[in-house]
Amino acid sequence: MRTLTVNLAERSYPIYIGSQLYTRDELFEEDLRSNKVVVVTNEVVAPLYLPALRARLQAKGVQCVEIVLPDGEGSKSWSTLNTIFDALLSNRCERKTPLIALGGGVIGDLTGFAAATYQRGVPFIQIPTTLLSQVDSAVGGKTAINHPMGKNMIGAFYQPQRVLADIDTLRTLPQRELAAGLAEVIKYGFIRDATFLTWLEDHIDPLNALEPESLAFAVERSCWNKAQVVGEDERETAGRALLNFGHTFGHAIEAGMGYGVWLHGEAVAAGMVMAARLSQKLGFITQHEVQRLVDILQRAKLPVAAPALGVERYLEYMGHDKKVQAGRVHFILLRSLGEAFMTNTYEEAALHEVLRTPDLLA
Amino acid sequence: MRTLTVNLAERSYPIYIGSQLYTRDELFEEDLRSNKVVVVTNEVVAPLYLPALRARLQAKGVQCVEIVLPDGEGSKSWSTLNTIFDALLSNRCERKTPLIALGGGVIGDLTGFAAATYQRGVPFIQIPTTLLSQVDSAVGGKTAINHPMGKNMIGAFYQPQRVLADIDTLRTLPQRELAAGLAEVIKYGFIRDATFLTWLEDHIDPLNALEPESLAFAVERSCWNKAQVVGEDERETAGRALLNFGHTFGHAIEAGMGYGVWLHGEAVAAGMVMAARLSQKLGFITQHEVQRLVDILQRAKLPVAAPALGVERYLEYMGHDKKVQAGRVHFILLRSLGEAFMTNTYEEAALHEVLRTPDLLA
Numbered sequence: 001m002r003t004l005t006v007n008l009a010e011r012s013y014p015i016y017i018g019s020q021l022y023t024r025d026e027l028f029e030e031d032l033r034s035n036k037v038v039v040v041t042n043e044v045v046a047p048l049y050l051p052a053l054r055a056r057l058q059a060k061g062v063q064c065v066e067i068v069l070p071d072g073e074g075s076k077s078w079s080t081l082n083t084i085f086d087a088l089l090s091n092r093c094e095r096k097t098p099l100i101a102l103g104g105g106v107i108g109d110l111t112g113f114a115a116a117t118y119q120r121g122v123p124f125i126q127i128p129t130t131l132l133s134q135v136d137s138a139v140g141g142k143t144a145i146n147h148p149m150g151k152n153m154i155g156a157f158y159q160p161q162r163v164l165a166d167i168d169t170l171r172t173l174p175q176r177e178l179a180a181g182l183a184e185v186i187k188y189g190f191i192r193d194a195t196f197l198t199w200l201e202d203h204i205d206p207l208n209a210l211e212p213e214s215l216a217f218a219v220e221r222s223c224w225n226k227a228q229v230v231g232e233d234e235r236e237t238a239g240r241a242l243l244n245f246g247h248t249f250g251h252a253i254e255a256g257m258g259y260g261v262w263l264h265g266e267a268v269a270a271g272m273v274m275a276a277r278l279s280q281k282l283g284f285i286t287q288h289e290v291q292r293l294v295d296i297l298q299r300a301k302l303p304v305a306a307p308a309l310g311v312e313r314y315l316e317y318m319g320h321d322k323k324v325q326a327g328r329v330h331f332i333l334l335r336s337l338g339e340a341f342m343t344n345t346y347e348e349a350a351l352h353e354v355l356r357t358p359d360l361l362a
Numbered sequence: 363m364r365t366l367t368v369n370l371a372e373r374s375y376p377i378y379i380g381s382q383l384y385t386r387d388e389l390f391e392e393d394l395r396s397n398k399v400v401v402v403t404n405e406v407v408a409p410l411y412l413p414a415l416r417a418r419l420q421a422k423g424v425q426c427v428e429i430v431l432p433d434g435e436g437s438k439s440w441s442t443l444n445t446i447f448d449a450l451l452s453n454r455c456e457r458k459t460p461l462i463a464l465g466g467g468v469i470g471d472l473t474g475f476a477a478a479t480y481q482r483g484v485p486f487i488q489i490p491t492t493l494l495s496q497v498d499s500a501v502g503g504k505t506a507i508n509h510p511m512g513k514n515m516i517g518a519f520y521q522p523q524r525v526l527a528d529i530d531t532l533r534t535l536p537q538r539e540l541a542a543g544l545a546e547v548i549k550y551g552f553i554r555d556a557t558f559l560t561w562l563e564d565h566i567d568p569l570n571a572l573e574p575e576s577l578a579f580a581v582e583r584s585c586w587n588k589a590q591v592v593g594e595d596e597r598e599t600a601g602r603a604l605l606n607f608g609h610t611f612g613h614a615i616e617a618g619m620g621y622g623v624w625l626h627g628e629a630v631a632a633g634m635v636m637a638a639r640l641s642q643k644l645g646f647i648t649q650h651e652v653q654r655l656v657d658i659l660q661r662a663k664l665p666v667a668a669p670a671l672g673v674e675r676y677l678e679y680m681g682h683d684k685k686v687q688a689g690r691v692h693f694i695l696l697r698s699l700g701e702a703f704m705t706n707t708y709e710e711a712a713l714h715e716v717l718r719t720p721d722l723l724a
Contacts, residue, residue, distance in 0.1 A: 078444065079441065082440065085509055085515070085516060087513075089509060089511040089512060089515065090511075092681065113479075116518065117475075117479070117516050117517060117518055118515070118516065119515060119517075120504065120505075120506065120514075120517045120518055120519055120597075120598075121518070121597070142482065143481065143482075147447055147451060149448075149451040149452075150451060152482075153447070153451060153480070153481060154447060154479050154480065155479060155481075155482045156479055156482055156483070156518060157483065174504055181433065235482075235483065236482075316392065319454060
């Protein structure tokens with residue numbers, strides 16, 4: 001088992017990465033001091049991992065309240081959040097009752113926001129079961145639900161007590177979702193870790209094949225990168241925004257196609273290509289460097305050509321992005337491979353060219 | 363103008379207390395760096411104070427987005443919160459757009475929760491216009507909405523950038539609401555400030571008559587007490603709970619009678635009498651000391667006899683109180699006048715006797 005710490009003063013917490021983490025009682029010890037634990041999960045994950053978790057908790061005499069939600073992004077909604085609150089109140093959950101998120105990013109974001117706001121905050125544990133959530137959404141304390149007018153518009157910064165990333169759960173992951181997770185893994189290489197990028201170019205095939213050692217290293221190195229960034233800028237006033245490389249375009253793709261049509265990681269992959277092309281048009285990186293991004297994403301079986309929504313719709317969707325300040329969209333661009341920066345100073349013409357031809361790759 | 367600071371490290375903020383605070387540009391300076399400000403208020407407060415605030419903002423070239431909600435506790439709901447989010451998104455409000463709460467506790471709690479969760483947190487300014495909100499809810503960062511199964515069940519700890527308590531606004535306050543505010547003022551005397559209690563016994567008549575010097579002192583001393591407690595225990599793990607003296611019973615009264623029938627401060631007044639009677643039955647204070655509480659509350663024109671909901675219903679409503687830990691209700695009791703403490707160790711019989719005869723005064 002590998003252990004990392006997210007350093008946030010009194011809100012610091014550990015991330016455990018390994019196999020069969022459920023079997024380790026000590027990882028649950030804190031919760032077991034409570035006589036009741038709430039597990040929030042979905043209909044796909046529940047049959048796979050809930051029985052083992054429930055058995056472990058019940059063996060300790062802990063009541064396990066189970067909230068099983070429909071699968072999919074649609075659950076990141078007001079009404080599902082309210083379903084959770086109703087269940088918490090009906091089961092008389094208290095301020096010290098822990099909420100465990102067992103599932104992917106949707107379950108983690110939603111459960112985290114419920115934990116942040118139920119009785120103004122209850123303990124929260126993440127057990128991410130997808131690669132995307134293990135390397136990204138489960139780390140860093142961003143929680144949210146969607147609003148019809150924008151993704152993740154309502155939420156809170158709320159840190160978990162700890163994160164258990166069990167790589168065994170990735171074996172049951174559909175190929176498309178594995179690839180979507182790899183998009184964020186690859187992102188860390190491009191924005192801040194050139195060494196990792198080279199390692200990824202050498203190990204993308206074993207990762208596709210779920211080779212355990214490669215997988216554990218990729219999860220650990222991704223979490224390490226994210227923990228570093230979050231430790232320096234918990235509330236995204238500056239550096240943390242760099243993690244959104246590809247996301248401004250990606251959110252527009254997701255919104256424009258209708259949430260759920262493209263997976264988040266798929267939209268981020270094509271969005272990173274757009275951001276890299278903008279970086280190239282503005283003279284920061286070469287066409288060859290854009291091609292390196294395209295190549296590794298394609299080897300990871302990710303889409304690299306964004307849909308042609310039209311310039312106006314792209315601008316409209318990006319206008320609601322949280323990175324808008326004083327009316328002008330900020331972009332995360334690449335200064336070089338392994339170094340990202342944020343700017344709102346760019347030629348509109350270059351942006352419009354990228355938006356007009358989002359399916360061009362260089 | 364009096365100025366106090368709530369000390370919370372990087373979340374510290376000032377409270378300004380005085381007359382005509384609107385006319386002081388410097389109090390708004392930070393917001394005026396934004397080109398847009400959102401004012402959330404209600405239909406009663408808007409005609410009284412919104413025009414002056416709007417004029418001041420517009421004179422500085424700041425766009426003023428106005429959200430005017432129905433008056434009353436009913437607005438602390440999911441649906442009203444969603445109304446605010448819809449307006450923020452429709453007006454393309456960004457992460458740096460400040461939200462100003464102009465009104466009493468309902469507007470402050472609701473707007474604060476919206477500010478805490480819109481795009482995971484935007485700047486927030488409190489302009490409390492009732493005595494209750496000036497001395498209590500606007501200070502300390504508790505924000506919330508109600509759930510059909512309990513008051514303030516969904517919320518966040520979220521500190522404002524600053525609080526402007528303008529005592530001129532108290533002149534338009536209905537007598538009943540003034541009294542409701544005095545309940546919380548009197549509470550500070552009983553739980554932690556015996557000197558202030560004596561001062562209040564001497565000045566309750568000028569306070570009833572809105573004499574400005576007495577009023578400003580009472581607001582300042584109340585805020586000082588609250589700021590001290592909150593500074594030591596922001597997230598209510600221990601000491602802050604003492605501020606809830608009378609509130610466990612009070613919340614049960616509010617819920618049992620239907621929210622809005624009793625004002626919060628009225629329910630707290632009768633709840634404090636119940637808590638004092640429980641303290642007396644458990645041997646901590648004398649009957650004479652309970653009588654001092656009853657006397658000053660009556661002089662402040664507050665109800666002191668709680669409704670006979672029945673023991674079962676009281677217990678049921680108190681079971682949903684956030685101060686429940688491990689299934690047992692915690693109470694804030696008086697060890698003496700000026701010193702409160704929290705306990706879950708008490709004779710059930712004494713509690714039941716108080717619940718059975720909630721309208722007895724000693």
